Amino acid sequence: MLSFLKKDVLVLVRDRTELLILLLMPIILTVILGFALKGMFGGEQSGLDIEVAIVNQDNTEIGLEDFSRKVSNLSLPEDAKNQLIETAEIAAPFKVLEEFFESKEISEAIKVHDMKAAEATEALEAEEVDAVLTVPSGFTYQALMKMLLDQGEGSELLVEEGSHALLSASIFHDIVTSYVDTMNIETAIAEATENLNLSTERASKVNQTELGGKLTATDEEAISSMEYYAIGMAVMFALYVASTIAGKAYVETYQHVFDRILLSGKHPILYLSGKAISTSTLVFLQVVILFAMARFILQAFSEKPLSFWIGMLVITLLFAICIGGFGALLTAITLRFKSNALPAIFSGGIVSIFALLGGSFVPTANLPEVFGILGNWTPNGIMLSALQQWSQGLSVAFITPLVVRLLIIAVITFGMSLLVFSKRRAT
Amino acid sequence: MLETTNLKKTFKKDIAVNDVNLYLDKGESVGLLGPNGAGKSTTISMISSLIKPTAGDVTWQGKSIVKDPSVIRLQLGVVPQEIALYKELTANENLKFFGRIYGLKGNLLNERIAHVLDIVGLTERKDELVKNYSGGMQRRINIAVALLHEPEIIIMDEPTVGIDPQSRNYILEMVQKLNRENGMTVLYTSHYMEEVERLCDRIYIMDHGKVIASGTKQELTGILSNEETIVLELDRQYPQLLLQLANIENVLRIIETEKGVKLIAPKKSRLLGKVFQMAEQHHAQIVSVNVQVPTLEDVFLHLTGRKLRD
Ligand SMILES: Nc1ncnc2c1ncn2[C@@H]1O[C@H](COP(=O)(O)OP(=O)(O)OP(=O)(O)O)[C@@H](O)[C@H]1O
Numbered sequence: 001m002l003s004f005l006k007k008d009v010l011v012l013v014r015d016r017t018e019l020l021i022l023l024l025m026p027i028i029l030t031v032i033l034g035f036a037l038k039g040m041f042g043g044e045q046s047g048l049d050i051e052v053a054i055v056n057q058d059n060t061e062i063g064l065e066d067f068s069r070k071v072s073n074l075s076l077p078e079d080a081k082n083q084l085i086e087t088a089e090i091a092a093p094f095k096v097l098e099e100f101f102e103s104k105e106i107s108e109a110i111k112v113h114d115m116k117a118a119e120a121t122e123a124l125e126a127e128e129v130d131a132v133l134t135v136p137s138g139f140t141y142q143a144l145m146k147m148l149l150d151q152g153e154g155s156e157l158l159v160e161e162g163s164h165a166l167l168s169a170s171i172f173h174d175i176v177t178s179y180v181d182t183m184n185i186e187t188a189i190a191e192a193t194e195n196l197n198l199s200t201e202r203a204s205k206v207n208q209t210e211l212g213g214k215l216t217a218t219d220e221e222a223i224s225s226m227e228y229y230a231i232g233m234a235v236m237f238a239l240y241v242a243s244t245i246a247g248k249a250y251v252e253t254y255q256h257v258f259d260r261i262l263l264s265g266k267h268p269i270l271y272l273s274g275k276a277i278s279t280s281t282l283v284f285l286q287v288v289i290l291f292a293m294a295r296f297i298l299q300a301f302s303e304k305p306l307s308f309w310i311g312m313l314v315i316t317l318l319f320a321i322c323i324g325g326f327g328a329l330l331t332a333i334t335l336r337f338k339s340n341a342l343p344a345i346f347s348g349g350i351v352s353i354f355a356l357l358g359g360s361f362v363p364t365a366n367l368p369e370v371f372g373i374l375g376n377w378t379p380n381g382i383m384l385s386a387l388q389q390w391s392q393g394l395s396v397a398f399i400t401p402l403v404v405r406l407l408i409i410a411v412i413t414f415g416m417s418l419l420v421f422s423k424r425r426a427t
Numbered sequence: 428m429l430e431t432t433n434l435k436k437t438f439k440k441d442i443a444v445n446d447v448n449l450y451l452d453k454g455e456s457v458g459l460l461g462p463n464g465a466g467k468s469t470t471i472s473m474i475s476s477l478i479k480p481t482a483g484d485v486t487w488q489g490k491s492i493v494k495d496p497s498v499i500r501l502q503l504g505v506v507p508q509e510i511a512l513y514k515e516l517t518a519n520e521n522l523k524f525f526g527r528i529y530g531l532k533g534n535l536l537n538e539r540i541a542h543v544l545d546i547v548g549l550t551e552r553k554d555e556l557v558k559n560y561s562g563g564m565q566r567r568i569n570i571a572v573a574l575l576h577e578p579e580i581i582i583m584d585e586p587t588v589g590i591d592p593q594s595r596n597y598i599l600e601m602v603q604k605l606n607r608e609n610g611m612t613v614l615y616t617s618h619y620m621e622e623v624e625r626l627c628d629r630i631y632i633m634d635h636g637k638v639i640a641s642g643t644k645q646e647l648t649g650i651l652s653n654e655e656t657i658v659l660e661l662d663r664q665y666p667q668l669l670l671q672l673a674n675i676e677n678v679l680r681i682i683e684t685e686k687g688v689k690l691i692a693p694k695k696s697r698l699l700g701k702v703f704q705m706a707e708q709h710h711a712q713i714v715s716v717n718v719q720v721p722t723l724e725d726v727f728l729h730l731t732g733r734k735l736r737d
């Protein structure tokens with residue numbers, strides 16, 4: 001069983017895009033939604049439509065070439081060199097940022113325009129754009145040197161904020177900050193306007209003061225929009241783990257490794273249970289990492305006591321077990337019909353529906369009542385309510401029924417997966 | 428040791444395998460030869476208990492594996508036709524995983540991994556991702572995984588398709604060694620006649636789901652012992668000449684080759700005179716003439732009227 005888990009984790013970790021989606025996307029969306037929908041939490045209402053100019057003075061290709069050349073000249077084993085160069089190509093900082101801006105969710109909120117420096121300044125003055133991001137020449141090379149070889153000073157991204165649209169600009173600023181932090185690039189973000197070198201101070205100031213909106217569900221402590229979405233996005237993206245696992249199981253069948261597992265005489269049920277356990281473990285790790293990022297990068301839940309975090313962990317564990325049931329069910333259906341249509345439908349549509357019903361995008365209190373009722377039976381909806389109530393200081397007695405519901409869903413989904421899976425051998 | 432009786436598999440209406448009877452004795456190396464779609468892989472899947480036969484039985488040391496697959500599983504190594512590996516993992520990680528699911532662990536697992544890596548000659552490159560391997564190396568690791576649990580019998584489904592001659596040669600030598608030196612029983616599937624001829628003590632020829640001939644190489648070519656093959660190489664093709672040659676009374680079969688023609692005729696039918704005469708009439712330049720004893724390829728041709736491969 002442990003070998004199945006180890007293998008599933010390894011396979012996932014080798015898949016960089018999948019990892020970025022599961023870990024980077026939710027944190028970025030938390031930032032965006034946390035700011036954009038602050039209005040829902042009692043603050044000022046504002047839609048999100050940020051116009052940004054990007055002045056790219058760097059050439060990624062040349063940067064990569066320079067870096068490769070530098071690596072080739074190092075006295076390292078050939079394998080290590082290739083590994084470094086490959087990593088650089090995948091993680092080329094500006095390329096990743098660019099891909100991120102082009103992703104569907106982000107491109108709807110942020111419009112990016114490529115401009116020359118002079119054009120951008122003009123556009124900023126004319127209030128056509130809200131902020132200007134300047135990528136200095138040599139950025140790719142220097143960032144890679146610092147990131148991968150720990151040499152040199154790293155590089156700086158320059159964010160210039162227009163004074164006409166402070167909110168939009170500061171959201172953008174924050175996204176870039178979180179990108180830099182998550183990519184672990186040793187670069188700084190400098191303010192081109194008045195306050196040079198105050199970047200970190202300003203970033204944390206943004207985090208602490210701008211998170212003004214508070215949601216008060218009870219008379220107890222309130223939860224901030226950033227905290228709400230940290231939970232909302234984590235529980236939503238946890239659902240993707242289930243479809244990812246089922247998708248990988250599909251690869252296992254068409255690449256015939258599944259046959260090989262059967263040939264070993266291992267009972268197929270063991271394989272299915274392995275998928276449930278892998279899903280649960282990955283979800284647990286993912287949610288813990290996301291909460292840690294929310295805590296340390298976004299300064300959410302910053303004044304909570306240890307007992308709060310222990311409760312969070314316990315609830316997360318039960319939630320992870322529940323999603324494990326979904327992972328097994330999706331896997332069973334995928335293998336039964338020898339088609340990866342279901343994981344695709346699940347990740348392409350069902351997750352979004354669940355997320356909407358469960359309140360990951362907008363608190364269900366702000367939606368028609370039926371959403372909340374249905375959402376109370378989605379694992380993410382239950383988890384969101386449970387964590388929200390827990391962080392508002394409600395007692396264990398309030399949360400127990402929710403948690404029991406998670407376990408019931410886990411039992412039902414796993415039971416169904418066994419049923420579907422046993423039908424498979426008949427073909 | 429291993430035997431199939433009237434093994435049959437139908438998919439919907441298509442009969443993929445039809446009444447196949449074959450057996451393997453301990454230490455034997457047996458070939459299963461047949462063109463694409465002959466039903467080789469389907470037969471193997473039934474033998475290895477991955478799919479259930481529509482009719483018939485497979486027995487291992489007298490026990491039915493259709494009823495209870497577990498009687499053979501640990502004794503059997505299967506090399507699938509496809510590269511059945513995790514491409515995103517390294518060779519070593521693949522071997523570790525598959526070794527563990529066969530119940531190997533600790534030092535024993537490490538020893539076995541080192542041993543099979545040595546057999547397939549990939550010890551040096553075990554820590555590279557399988558997806559970065561060449562086709563030949565992927566094939567070799569595909570075989571290594573099947574050897575991990577030291578099976579008594581190994582079934583290989585076209586283990587050399589689509590790879591370079593060197594890797595192919597390496598694999599053939601390896602199989603030969605496993606069979607001759609380690610006494611491993613081998614069932615080797617291929618559509619390359621030369622491979623089966625070189626490796627196997629006995630051969631089954633399959634076509635359209637049926638075994639159409641079986642025996643040692645001598646027995647099989649013996650089917651054509653009363654015939655000889657005349658290989659005529661010309662400067663180019665002469666369609667009219669071909670037609671005329673086909674009409675010679677004694678010619679049993681005529682096959683167009685890349686540069687010329689192959690005639691199968693009864694021994695001592697003294698056709699050469701006529702052949703030269705006709706070539707003259709068509710102003711065809713004869714580059715070479717060869718009278719051969721039949722090969723397995725010719726046997727297949729004789730039995731089916733088709734070539735093994737196009
Ligand atoms: N799962 C399946 N469903 C329907 N038909 C199948 C299935 N598997 C095999 N067949 C059919 O059965 C026949 C035999 O296929 P099989 O794969 O056993 O041939 P093969 O001898 O291994 O050929 P190749 O040399 O191409 O591997 C083919 O006509 C194939 O289309």
Ligand SMILES: [Mg+2]
Binds near residue numbers: 469
């Ligand atoms: Mg085949």
